[in-house]
Amino acid sequence: MLYTRLDDLRERTACRLARTLTEGDGTPRGLAERDAAAHRYADRLAQVEAAEHGLCFGRLDLHGGERRYVGRIGLFAESAEGDPLLVDWRASAARPFYVATAVSPEGVRRRRHLRTRRRTVTGVDDEVLDSTAGPGTDAGPAGEAALLAALTADRTGRMADIVETLQAEQDRIVRSSHPGVLVVQGGPGTGKTAVALHRAAYLLYTHRDRLARRGVLVVGPSPAFLGYVGQVLPALGETGVVLATLGDLFPGTPAHAEESPASAEIKGRAAMTEVLAAAVRDRQRAPADGLEVVVDRQRLRVGPNRCARARDRARATRLPHNQARPVFLAEMLDALAAAAAARLSAGIEAGADLLGADEIEDLRRDLAAAPGVRAALNDLWPALTPQRLLADLFADPTRLAAAAPGLPAAERDLLRRAPDADWAEADVPLLDEAAELLGTDDRAERARRERGRRAEVDYAQGVLDIVTGSRSIDAEDEADPETFSAADLMDAAALADRLEAGPRGTVAERAAADRTWTFGHVIVDEAQELSPMAWRLLMRRCPSRSMTVVGDLAQTGDLSGASSWAEIFTPYVGDRWRLERLTVNYRTPAEIMAVAGRLRRDDEAPRSVRSGGVRPWREPIGPAGVGPIVAREAAAVGAGRLAVLVPTALLDEVRRQVVAAVPGATGGAGADLTGTVVVLSVRQAKGLEFDTVIVVEPARILAESLRGRGDLYVALTRATRRLGIVHTGELPVPPGPVSPRR
Numbered sequence: 001m002l003y004t005r006l007d008d009l010r011e012r013t014a015c016r017l018a019r020t021l022t023e024g025d026g027t028p029r030g031l032a033e034r035d036a037a038a039h040r041y042a043d044r045l046a047q048v049e050a051a052e053h054g055l056c057f058g059r060l061d062l063h064g065g066e067r068r069y070v071g072r073i074g075l076f077a078e079s080a081e082g083d084p085l086l087v088d089w090r091a092s093a094a095r096p097f098y099v100a101t102a103v104s105p106e107g108v109r110r111r112r113h114l115r116t117r118r119r120t121v122t123g124v125d126d127e128v129l130d131s132t133a134g135p136g137t138d139a140g141p142a143g144e145a146a147l148l149a150a151l152t153a154d155r156t157g158r159m160a161d162i163v164e165t166l167q168a169e170q171d172r173i174v175r176s177s178h179p180g181v182l183v184v185q186g187g188p189g190t191g192k193t194a195v196a197l198h199r200a201a202y203l204l205y206t207h208r209d210r211l212a213r214r215g216v217l218v219v220g221p222s223p224a225f226l227g228y229v230g231q232v233l234p235a236l237g238e239t240g241v242v243l244a245t246l247g248d249l250f251p252g253t254p255a256h257a258e259e260s261p262a263s264a265e266i267k268g269r270a271a272m273t274e275v276l277a278a279a280v281r282d283r284q285r286a287p288a289d290g291l292e293v294v295v296d297r298q299r300l301r302v303g304p305n306r307c308a309r310a311r312d313r314a315r316a317t318r319l320p321h322n323q324a325r326p327v328f329l330a331e332m333l334d335a336l337a338a339a340a341a342a343r344l345s346a347g348i349e350a351g352a353d354l355l356g357a358d359e360i361e362d363l364r365r366d367l368a369a370a371p372g373v374r375a376a377l378n379d380l381w382p383a384l385t386p387q388r389l390l391a392d393l394f395a396d397p398t399r400l401a402a403a404a405p406g407l408p409a410a411e412r413d414l415l416r417r418a419p420d421a422d423w424a425e426a427d428v429p430l431l432d433e434a435a436e437l438l439g440t441d442d443r444a445e446r447a448r449r450e451r452g453r454r455a456e457v458d459y460a461q462g463v464l465d466i467v468t469g470s471r472s473i474d475a476e477d478e479a480d481p482e483t484f485s486a487a488d489l490m491d492a493a494a495l496a497d498r499l500e501a502g503p504r505g506t507v508a509e510r511a512a513a514d515r516t517w518t519f520g521h522v523i524v525d526e527a528q529e530l531s532p533m534a535w536r537l538l539m540r541r542c543p544s545r546s547m548t549v550v551g552d553l554a555q556t557g558d559l560s561g562a563s564s565w566a567e568i569f570t571p572y573v574g575d576r577w578r579l580e581r582l583t584v585n586y587r588t589p590a591e592i593m594a595v596a597g598r599l600r601r602d603d604e605a606p607r608s609v610r611s612g613g614v615r616p617w618r619e620p621i622g623p624a625g626v627g628p629i630v631a632r633e634a635a636a637v638g639a640g641r642l643a644v645l646v647p648t649a650l651l652d653e654v655r656r657q658v659v660a661a662v663p664g665a666t667g668g669a670g671a672d673l674t675g676t677v678v679v680l681s682v683r684q685a686k687g688l689e690f691d692t693v694i695v696v697e698p699a700r701i702l703a704e705s706l707r708g709r710g711d712l713y714v715a716l717t718r719a720t721r722r723l724g725i726v727h728t729g730e731l732p733v734p735p736g737p738v739s740p741r742r
C-alpha cells in the first residue's frame with residue numbers, strides 16, 4: 001500500500017515538473033517563479049526516488065491501540081487529513097522509535113524493525129517495551145539485531161545511512177535544537193560522521209525554507225573522504241548540500257598540492273593574519289625621497305610628505321586595499337597635476353598661477369592616461385589579487401622578512417615557494433584572508449555590466465520595434481492577437497531582464513562557485529585537524545554560527561590541529577557553544593579496541609558495541625616484502641574491503657609491492673575505495689573504514705610526525721573485523737593482546 005502511494009506520488013510529481021518546465025508567462029517574475037517551482041518539484045522527486053529502498057523500516061504499537069509506521073519519507077493518504085500513513089524518520093512522531101526504552105517507553109508498547117529487500121518484507125524483529133504485552137510476543141533484542149546486521153555487513157567503500165538503527169545518544173544530537181556551534185566529541189567509530197550527516201538531513205527537513213535558500217556546507221578531510229560519504233545525503237533525499245575539503249573553498253583556485261607538515265603548520269597559525277596585514281601594508285608605499293616621473297620630457301616631482309599624505313588618506317578610509325586604491329591614485333594625481341600646473345605657470349610668467357580649474361582637470365586626465373604615471377603609481381599602490389599578494393610574499397625573502405619579522409629565519413625559509421607553484425590546502429585560508437584584506441575594486445566590473453545592460457535594452461528595444469512595427473502591418477491581416485499583447489505589456493527593460501536572466505543553477509551550484517557565499521549551516525568533520533586560520537575562513541562562511549562540528553582530539557594528526565575545543569570556539573562565540581559526547585564504538589570490535597585503546601591518553605577510549613571474535617595479529621615483514629601477506633589476507637576478506645595503511649614515506653614503495661601481488665589493487669590519493677584492496681597513507685585514511693586493515697611499520701607512523709601517536713591510533717581503528725600489524729623492528733607500544741603470526 002505504501003509503495004503504491006509512493007508510485008502515485010512519483011508520477012504526479014514528475015508530471016508537475018514536466019508541466020512547470022513548459023510554463024511561464026514570459027515576464028522575468030514569471031520565469032523566476034517557474035524556476036523556483038521547478039526546483040521544488042525536482043527536489044521533491046529526488047526525495048521520492050531516494051525513499052524507494054527501505055521505504056518503511058519501523059512500526060510503533062502505542063498504548064491505546066495506535067499504530068505508527070516509520071520510514072524514509074512522510075506519506076499521507078490521498079484524501080485523508082488525519083494521521084499519516086508513514087511518518088518521516090525526522091518528524092517528532094518518529095522520535096520514540098529511536099529513544100524509547102523499557103525504562104522510559106514513551107508510550108510505546110512494541111517497537112518493530114522491518115527488514116525489506118526491494119519491495120518485499122524479509123523479516124521483522126520485535127521489541128516489547130513493557131510487561132503487559134502478554135505471552136507469545138517475541139521479546140528479542142530487535143534494535144540490537146538490526147544494528148548488528150548493519151555493523152557486520154561487508155563494507156562497500158561507500159558509507160551508508162543509518163536511519164534504521166540510529167541510537168538514542170546519536171538521535172539526541174541529530175535533533176538537538178542548539179542554535180549555535182554544536183561540538184560532537186567522540187572516539188573512533190562512534191558515528192560522528194554519520195550523526196553529522198543525519199543532522200544535516202534533519203535540519204533541512206525542520207528548517208527547509210531557511211536552509212534551502214542558503215544551503216548547507218559539509219567540510220571533510222580529503223577528496224577520498226567526500227567520495228566515501230557523498231552518497232549519504234542524496235540517499236536521504238537531500239541534495240542542497242555542498243561537500244568540500246578545505247582545498248576547495250577558494251573557488252577557481254584548486255589547492256591540492258603536497259606540502260610539508262611543518263610549513264602547513266606555520267601557515268595555519270593565527271599570527272598569519274598579522275603577517276598578511278603587514279604584507280598588504282608593504283604594498284602601499286610612500287617613497288622616502290618622493291616620486292619623480294617624466295611626462296612629455298617634463299620632470300614632475302611629488303615630495304615625500306605629499307606621498308605619505310596620499311597614502312595615509314587612502315588608509316584612513318579603512319577600506320580594503322583595492323577599494324582604497326582610487327583614493328590614493330586621486331591624491332597622487334592631484335599632486336602631480338599641481339606640479340605640472342606649477343611648471344607650466346612658471347614657463348609663462350614666473351610665479352603666476354594662470355591655469356583655471358578646467359585646465360587643471362584636463363592636465364590631470366592626461367596624466368592619468370600617461371603610461372609612465374600609471375606604471376609609477378601602480379608600483380606604489382598596485383591593484384592586487386590574493387594570489388598575487390601571496391605568490392609575491394612567499395617568493396621573495398625580503399618581502400617575507402619585512403612582513404613577518406617575528407618568524408625565525410628557518411621558519412620563513414619553510415614558507416619559500418616558486419611564484420608559479422601549485423597551491424596547497426594550507427594556502428586556502430591565507431588566500432581567503434588576503435581576499436578580505438584586499439577587497440575588489442568592482443567599479444570597472446559594474447561599469448561593464450551597466451554597458452552590457454544598456455546594450456541588452458537597446459537590443460530589446462529593437463526586438464519590440466520589430467514586433468510592434470509588424471503589428472501595424474499584420475494588424476490589417478488580423479494576425480494572432482497574443483503576439484501583440486506580449487509586446488504591449490513588456491517594456492524594453494523588462495525584456496532585457498529576461499534575456500539576461502539565463503539559467504541560474506541550484507543553490508548548491510551557486511554556493512560552491514562563490515567565495516563570499518554564506519551558508520545556513522556548516523558541518524565540519526574531522527574538525528580536530530583544522531588550523532586557527534582555517535577556522536577563520538569557516539566562520540566567515542557562517543555568520544549565523546549555526547554549525548555542527550565533529551571530531552576527536554585524540555585523533556589529531558595535523559601539527560596545526562586542535563588540542564582543545566574551547567580554544568577554537570571561545571574567540572568566536574564566547575561560551576555559546578555546546579559539547580556533546582558519543583561513547584559507543586560501532587565500528588571497531590572489542591579485540592581491536594583493546595590494542596588501539598592503549599594509545600589513548602585521556603581514558604576516553606569508546607566502548608565497543610560488539611566483539612568480533614578475531615584477535616589482531618602481527619607478523620614480521622620478510623624478504624618478500626608486504627605483497628604476499630596482503631595477498632593472503634585479501635583472499636580471506638571475501639566480498640569486503642581491505643586497506644593497507646602505511647607511513648607516508650613508504651606509500652610508493654608499499655603500493656608497488658601490493659599492486660604487484662594483488663591484481664586490481666590501487667593506492668594513494670587516486671585510490672579506488674570501492675576496489676577490494678587499497679594502499680593509503682594514514683592521513684588519506686582519515687574518517688574511512690574497511691573490513692580488514694593491515695598497518696605497516698607502526699613505529700615509523702609514530703615517529704613520522706610530532707602527532708604520530710594520533711596517526712597510529714587512527715590507523716589501528718579503521719577495521720570493522722580484522723586487524724594485522726606488519727613490521728621489521730620492535731613494536732612501538734606494548735602490543736596488547738595481539739597474536740604473533742608467521
Ligand SMILES: Nc1ncnc2c1ncn2[C@@H]1O[C@H](COP(=O)(O)OP(=O)(O)OP(=O)(O)O)[C@@H](O)[C@H]1O
Binds near residue numbers: 150186188191688
Ligand atoms: N546507529 C548506527 N547504526 C548503524 N551503523 C552505525 C551506527 N552508528 C555508527 N554506525 C556505523 O559505524 C561506523 C563508524 O561511524 P562513523 O564513521 O560515523 O564514525 P566516526 O565517529 O566518524 O569515526 P572516526 O572518528 O573514526 O572517523 C560507520 O560504518 C557507521 O555507519
